[in-house]
Structure formats: C-alpha cells, structure tokens
Amino acid sequence: MDLIIKNGTVVTASGIFAADIGVEQGKIKTIAEKIEGAAAKVVDAKGLYVLPGAVDVHTHLQMPFGGTVSADGYQSGTRAAVCGGVTTVFDYAIQRKGKGILETVKERQALAEGGACSDYAFHCAITNLGENAELLDEFPAAADYGVSSFKCFMVYRKEGMMIDDGQLMRILEKAKDVGILTNVHAENPDVIDARIAAFLKEGKTSAWYHYQSRPEFVEAEAVKRAIHWAVSANAPLYIVHLACKEGLEAVAEARSQGYPIFAETCPQYLEFTSDVYKREDGRNFVCSPPMKGPESQAALWKGIQLGVIDTVATDHCPFKQAEKDWGKDNFTKIPNGCAGIENLYPYMLSAANSGKISFSRAVELCAETPAALFGCTAKGSITVGKDADLVLYDPKKNFEISVKNMHSDYDNTIWEGKKLKGYPVQTYLRGTLVYDNGSYVGVPGSGRYIKRGASGRK
Incomplete structure (x- = not known):
C-alpha cells in the first residue's frame, strides 16, 4: 500500500x-x-x-462583484481550503448575458486548472433566462458534463444577476426533469431597494443600515416564496446561506410534509449577530444576507441539532480592506462578502469539541451530506x-485565528482573534x-x- x-x-x-x-x-x-x-x-x-475531508459547496473565487474582484483566486482560495481540512470546493460560475452554461463553466474551469490545490466542482448561476430562453435546452448537456446544480439569485437586479418568479418556476420544472438541484439566494429585492433609498435619503449610511435594509422578514418572505414555487413544481430546492429563524421554520414545515427542501447555513451566522454592524469595523462583516439577531442565531443552532439544516458552507467571498473601506461612509459601496473557507471545518469541529454538537454531526454537515446531496460519489466519507x-x-x-496564520490572499478576516x-x-x-x-x-x-x-x- x-x-x-x-x-x-x-x-x-x-x-x-x-x-x-x-x-x-x-x-x-x-x-x-x-x-x-x-x-x-x-x-x-x-x-x-x-x-473525511470537508466539502465546501458555496464559494466565490476570483468573482467580479461591487466594482472589484474577490481577493482569493483559485490557487489561494483552494490552498486555504486544504489548510483548513476542506478537500473539495464548489465555486459558482456566474452565467452572463451572451454566454451559455457550459461556456461559462468551462471558462471558470480553465482558471482553476493548473493552480487549484483542492479538488473542485461548479454550480452555475443562471442570470438572464428572460433574454436567453435557450439556456433551458442546455440543462441536459450541463448535467452530462457534471454540473448538476444551478443557482438563482432572487436579488441583485441592478447587478444584472436576478431572475424573476416566472423564470425561477421554469428553471425548477426543467431542473427536476434532468436531475439538477436548484439553489436559491432568497431575499426580496423590491423591499431591499425601497429601504435602501429611504435610508440614504435620511442620511443613514453606516454599516448598521446594511442589516436594516435587509432584516429577517426580507429574507423570510423570499424563502417562503421559493419554497412555494418548488412545492408547486414538485421540484427539489436548496436554499443557500439561510440566516433567519422564520425561513428555517418554513423549511421545517415543508420538510415535515415530505417535500425535498434542503437548507445550508454558514459559520458567520452561527458565530455573529447583527450587532457586528454597530462596530467601528462593521463594514468588514457586510455580506448578503447579513448576520441576523440572536433569536435567529439560536434557531440556526437548533436547526443544526434537530437536522433541519443539511449543510454548513462558507459563501467565501473576501475583499481587501481598502475595498471594504469604500463604504466607510456609505454602506451601499461596501463589496458584499467575507472570508471563511479555511475556517469552516475547524469552527464546526471546535463546536463539537465543546459539546455543542457531536463530531459525527460536524462530519455529516461539512462532508458527508454535501457530497451526497450534490452527486460527489467519491467524496465525503471514510469508505473503502x-x-x-x-x-x-x-x-x-x-x-487562535489571525490573518497572519491563514493561507489566503486577503488582508483582513472577520474571524480575527477567534479561539x-x-x-x-x-x-x-x-x-x-x-x-x-x-x-x-x-x-x-x-x-x-x-x-x-x-x-x-x-
């Protein structure tokens, strides 16, 4: 041997x-x-x-967003991953106007080849089905290529990434037929935009108003709406970075009725609450959805313990400090995203070591279930x-976590000082x-x- x-x-x-x-x-x-x-x-x-090596099924490596590009490329991001025990990383390939699904995925794959330090897979985010209905015809070819999960943003209209309810329904129906799991980022864009406009008009521009512009009910409504369409289409649905109690309750209710609704949360929602946005460095914690109140945090831990939460992933999308500082006086200018790829497994295992969950549950959340749920048949468990x-x-x-002992290319981390x-x-x-x-x-x-x-x- x-x-x-x-x-x-x-x-x-x-x-x-x-x-x-x-x-x-x-x-x-x-x-x-x-x-x-x-x-x-x-x-x-x-x-x-x-x-078993962990499987982080939610990352944004080398992603253009908010006028810049996330700080970790495929080499540095996957290097950090393996240094935290993550051996497989799923990245989101964002399909844009004029691009096909496989074309988008293969472009990202070319960036990863030659530099990736972990194994890697892709989801593809569909962004312009309204102008490009033939994308639906690509679903079988994408599944054959090994891309068996698509993402739908229910937000980011101004950024050109949002799909509407009619498009979501069409994607759910087609995905179900070809063995593809639809992922959704669930927040209500109209309410967010209205609240942002009101806060800016009132001169309320600190990081605290990032949270106030998209509080619990803004996410909860969209989660319920996405579940409604999935149930109506009799299609499986995976809700990414679930952060609120009411949304979790909607998942639990649908599951109790036998519907294949799956939920992911992230370490940042388990560790931090919305109070971080009141801090002087609150802009560093800006991500979407934002961290929520203590009631939601407690509910997420309960959901993990009861099995309502299926996976824990990171939504890893860090930005340099100078870029986060763009929004020091205006929260709308802060690039959304935080680091986490190297912290996922150590954080959840530390929770197990402290008795909050079992070690077996940590492995289930971070390795076995994500691998099984997303068709990684060779990953996720210690099996012959x-x-x-x-x-x-x-x-x-x-x-003790510090930017100095991490292996990414970012220069700040929300996990600084965490023991x-x-x-x-x-x-x-x-x-x-x-x-x-x-x-x-x-x-x-x-x-x-x-x-x-x-x-x-x-």
Whole structure:
C-alpha cells in the first residue's frame, strides 16, 4: 500500500471507532482494526481523530462583484481550503448575458486548472433566462458534463444577476426533469431597494443600515416564496446561506410534509449577530444576507441539532480592506462578502469539541451530506473505494485565528482573534499530504475537476 494511517480514531457521520486506514492509488483500500504489512508511508495518528475531508459547496473565487474582484483566486482560495481540512470546493460560475452554461463553466474551469490545490466542482448561476430562453435546452448537456446544480439569485437586479418568479418556476420544472438541484439566494429585492433609498435619503449610511435594509422578514418572505414555487413544481430546492429563524421554520414545515427542501447555513451566522454592524469595523462583516439577531442565531443552532439544516458552507467571498473601506461612509459601496473557507471545518469541529454538537454531526454537515446531496460519489466519507481525502485532527490543540496564520490572499478576516478548541494538523488529498502542521506542502495544480452525478438526493 502507498499509505497507512495507524492508531487513529475514525469519525464518520454514523459513528466513531478506532481503526487503521490503508490507501492505495489515491483511494481508501482498507479500513481495519489493525493493518499489518508494509507501506510506502506509515503515519501514527495516536491521539488524533481521522476525518473525511470537508466539502465546501458555496464559494466565490476570483468573482467580479461591487466594482472589484474577490481577493482569493483559485490557487489561494483552494490552498486555504486544504489548510483548513476542506478537500473539495464548489465555486459558482456566474452565467452572463451572451454566454451559455457550459461556456461559462468551462471558462471558470480553465482558471482553476493548473493552480487549484483542492479538488473542485461548479454550480452555475443562471442570470438572464428572460433574454436567453435557450439556456433551458442546455440543462441536459450541463448535467452530462457534471454540473448538476444551478443557482438563482432572487436579488441583485441592478447587478444584472436576478431572475424573476416566472423564470425561477421554469428553471425548477426543467431542473427536476434532468436531475439538477436548484439553489436559491432568497431575499426580496423590491423591499431591499425601497429601504435602501429611504435610508440614504435620511442620511443613514453606516454599516448598521446594511442589516436594516435587509432584516429577517426580507429574507423570510423570499424563502417562503421559493419554497412555494418548488412545492408547486414538485421540484427539489436548496436554499443557500439561510440566516433567519422564520425561513428555517418554513423549511421545517415543508420538510415535515415530505417535500425535498434542503437548507445550508454558514459559520458567520452561527458565530455573529447583527450587532457586528454597530462596530467601528462593521463594514468588514457586510455580506448578503447579513448576520441576523440572536433569536435567529439560536434557531440556526437548533436547526443544526434537530437536522433541519443539511449543510454548513462558507459563501467565501473576501475583499481587501481598502475595498471594504469604500463604504466607510456609505454602506451601499461596501463589496458584499467575507472570508471563511479555511475556517469552516475547524469552527464546526471546535463546536463539537465543546459539546455543542457531536463530531459525527460536524462530519455529516461539512462532508458527508454535501457530497451526497450534490452527486460527489467519491467524496465525503471514510469508505473503502472512495477518495482518500483525509484530515488528521488534534482535539487538544488550541488555535487562535489571525490573518497572519491563514493561507489566503486577503488582508483582513472577520474571524480575527477567534479561539478554537482543537485544530487540523494534516490534510491528505487523494492520499497525498497537502497540509502539515500550519504549512501548505502540496503542489498547486494538483486539484482535479469533479464530474458530479445527479443532485438533490441525500
């Protein structure tokens, strides 16, 4: 065998047990109480947990937005990912006017090839179906290419990315027929625009009014509307970055009636509340949807514990401090987005280490369910035959997050000073060591494109 990881405690979504893991040609070959025999490399994981690599199904790498481009490209973003135990990253390819779905995806794929440090897949965001109805005809070809999830923005009209309800319904119906899972960013654009105009007229321009322009009810209405259309079309729906209590309750209600409605939340909504927008550096926390009040935060944790939340992903879209500062005196000029790709797994595992959830639940949220839901059949679990994407985690290691010890290209992080209990010490991508005790040790470009199967099935 090429690699044996011995004496570790293996964590899966279904349980925790002592075992050795044997790896051959990048795949998990054997899982046994004891593996005897020689291997090219033997790693002693005594005292460590052995976890499947996480799958971050929501990132925006090298994304043009708000007059600039997000700070992490494919190399730096995926480098940061593996240093946090994330071995597969899903990026959003934004289809624009005059572009087809596969054309859009392949352009992004070309950017990733040669530089990606983790494996990667794509969702495609459909933005101009109203002017380009033939996009619907591309759905089967996209699914065949391995892009089995499309995103619909229910906001960002001025940015040219929003789709209306009629277009959303057409996408849901067509996606259902070809095994594609429709993702939605759910907020009400008309209410947001009206509130922004009123605040600006009144001279209310601090970061606090970013939250006030899109509070809980603005998201909740759109979540309910999206669920209504999905139920009407009898189509699966995945709600990205869910942040509010009322929206979560709508998901739970639909699920209780047997509808395939799935929900993702993000670490920033679990850690921070809207009070961050009152801080002097509140502009750094501006993302959409914004962090909400403590009642929503508590509801999200409850949703995680009860299984209403299916996945935790990051919406990783960081910007440089100078760019965030554009909105120091006008919240509408702040590029929306925060860092998180390197913090996802350590944060959720620290929550497990502190007793808030189980380690198995953290693995389920960050690895097993996202892989299964989005058709990554070789990812997400420690199972014979799957890719040897493995993370060694030291539950006793104390770690304090700082921009100085992250591996991205951004120069600020909302996670500055956050203390974690436990931290990854090694990451293996298909059996190859890529992160070792604080350092990236892989080879940029070793990441591979993941061709996915049908999405929407847990």
